[in-house]
Amino acid sequence: MMMLIPRTETSTGWQIATPIMAVLATMITGGLLFAIMGYDPVAAIRTIFWDPLFGPAASYSRPQLLVKAGPLILIASGLAIGFRAGIWNIGAEGQYIIGGICGAAVALAAYPGEHWWLFPAMIAAGAFGGWAWAMIPAMLRNRFGASEILVSLMLVYVAQKVAAWMAFGPLKNPEGFGFPGSRNLQQYPSASNPELIAGTGAHWGVFAAALAVLATWVLMSRHIRGFHIRAAGLAPRAARFAGVRPETLVAFCLGLSGALAGLAGIFEAAGPAGQITDSFGSGYGFTAIIVAFLGRLNPVGILLAGLLLALTYIGGELAQLTMQLPAATVQVFQGMLLFFLLGFDLLTRFRITRGVPA
Amino acid sequence: MIDLTTLIPMLMAASTPILFAALGELIVERAGVLNLGVEGMMIVGALAGFATAVATGNPYLGFVAAAVAGAAVSMVFALLTQVLLANQVASGLALTMFGLGLAALFGKAYEGIKAPAMGPGPLGLNWIVWLGLASVPAIWWFLNRTRPGLILRGVGENHDAAHGLGHPVRRVRTGAIAFGGAMAGIGGAFISIAIVLQWTEGMTAGAGWIALAIVVFSNWTAPGVLAGAWLFGGVTVLQLRLQAAGVAVPVQLLSMAPYLATILVLVLISARQKFSRRAGLGAPGSLGQNFHALR
């Protein structure tokens, strides 16, 4: 009989080996899927994993990896801190939307004036919007004991409706012939978040994501608050005796992850997306949860996981383009990749031994 | 202005898909598992049900197939969370993605075909609507009046204690997940077989996410799920009816209302639990946590 024995220390060797095993397993099963569908499996897998990085048009798609991975990494870094402490913010999608709306609203209020302070003000408003939206579940948990998992999830739906309301109402472009959606901020120089170095895809949000990875790494490994967070996650009761106030932690973790999600929202609204529409929330907030777990709640892991996910998105598009692989096939393939990554993760936390149940 | 005798049957039919899915998720969450893959299981059920209804000419067999398919795809989630101890939130999200893709992939062959019509049952509503309604007291009875229901609640409330009493925590949860998948599958099939009569990609259009909200609104009780399904379905139906009657309604603001109501309910219940220490209310104690027996 097989038995699982928890590892006392997570195994470094396995931490590196399991994602590779998971990707290989996905390639094998995905290859089978492609073959059954009548596509060349080797070409399909090369198109998805290799071509975005080293293919003929890679000088364009490599930077696009950053554009796609930036918001995922930015949001996931914040979420992971809460998850480490056992504080479950699954409403980052809502915080992302509200952050985008708040920042865009500042820009639209100032339109068409050109001010040096406008972009910084938008960033502040975006972070504030995300923070405030996340403080709702934080407050409700601290005051009334309401589950932050559920409140934050419910607030995603509310935020989506707010986005629709804004796109059709207060933020609607007055020169847009009645079509829903705000003015395009890419065409408003003071408010736009452009590619900073041509050909790299890197806009302010990408730098913010890199900074977030660094800052969360410092916080978690060098700062007393990081120690508290880890302690609270591992042994809540002991942490309380050690003087960690759970209310403070809840507010800190939710607020921080909300602010980062809000930042991702405004960088996206002012940059790649350009405007607030009724479909502004495009799932980054949910995908970031997966990224946080694939990255094992570790800043460096999150960086790699975000890039891997972005790779499958961009590679999937390329496979559609060059091989006419249906979008659905790509989606199934991504689903399998996630399953394998989540499943194989077991090996880092447990040892499998052969034994008899005690 | 609005005729209740037409509003209520309309509401009952409109809320059937979310009622089934939410009743299934209720059992799952009562067992302590949070499965965010409802949307994925619904769409798989919608396709499997449709395909079977077309192949056999019998819509009711379609619902059976949808239940089987929903349960089958939910086993991926069960394997991940119960055996491989992966995080439930991430696994559920992955399941939604996988299910949407899988259904779209196999659905290509069924585009542009029409399903066999379902005959109306009592009061002009088909039998599946009534089955959904009948499931509410049945699930209430199961949870509150039977021993397996008691064990299921125990597992969800405190898995360590349940394990200590000798209950098979993971087996109970796997069973609950399968049931949740089957119910979500039926709910999805209701959309393809009874509402649209055709298969189209992405046809569940977010119904699975509404089902998740309803379970919270219900305070994890079967009658609450019914009330929630009618509230969420009712707001949509009512705003459309008001529009048809020529009343200008702030659609977005109105459609936010049920979610705000859900938060309010959750807060009130949590507060009552916190301040008066009444047990047996609110979210299951072990919701979302994985269980690993150390002994």
Add this chain to the structure above:
Amino acid sequence: MKRRQLLASAAALGAMSLAIPAFAQDEKLKVGFIYVGPVGDGGWTYQHDLGRQAIEAEYGDKIETTFIESVPEGADAERALTQLALAGNKLIFATSFGFMDAVVNVAAKFPDVKFEHATGYKRADNVATYDARFYEGRAVIGTIAGRMTKSNKIGYIGSFPIPEVIQGINSAYIHAKKVNPDVEMKVVWVYSWFDPAKEADAAAALIAEGVDVFMQHTDSTAPLAKAQEAGALGFGQASDMANFAPSPRISSIIDNWAPYYIKRVGAALDGSWKSEGTWAGIGDGEVVIGEITETVPAEVKAEAEALRDQIASGAYHPFTGPLKKADGSDWLAEGAVASDEELSGMNFFVEGITAQIPQ
């Protein structure tokens, strides 16, 4: 994007496309499409993909087509368009309004690639726009609806309150009223192009208000399924929806992009392509009235077909005065016809429609 960066990145991209001769050498004209939905949506995207298949059938070996489906609007659209351009596509069709800014941005970086954007209003030297005069078709089915209603209440399931949909509602109402002065129009907005469950509820809401014939500007067959159950009548939208004929689907309004796509690909092949805004209707075969079934009496069918032919020949414009706005103010004088500018920004109902346009 700031001008300097724009130039810098255009240069970078230009250098890049030179660096990949494998893609650029093809003698075939490569034609790319980006779709907002899946090709299997049975509606909007499906019809565009039929247009793509039509150009393949027409030009055979001379062209090669590629498409990317289910592309979200915004940053993803920009990337999909760029990748199509980098892959050597010289003519790219973007088939959703929401791709507008992405098309304009990408077109600026690829001056030698021709772009065609459906339903938008921004053009450039290498960006043409095209749209269909759906309101012409609405006039025909509005006539049928006005004749077929017994309750004198007809309904309209609107997607979003945008000019294209408002034109359709007005056109349908004007022509229903012409043949049936007692007709009333009920409007329901579902705020989605595709949400079967909600569309079914919208149909049910209209039926409960006494509507017995309705039109839809949403893509699923759910309203027709509901009509079938309730004994009401409806029309196919975007695609023919012939599965529901002869009743409840009594006719349909079909988006037929094939003639336009064939014409534009032909122009690109012989070098006569230039940027322009095309707004074609029944006469050009872009809006097609599907078969009018035997449920409709022969004289009504003949009347509808006569109207269709008059519109096709240009003898009649569906928005011909005298017409007033819903607020009672004058719009078009006797014999005057609406200009295209007025129509493309239409944000009011005509006199007689009591519903409000949500603001």
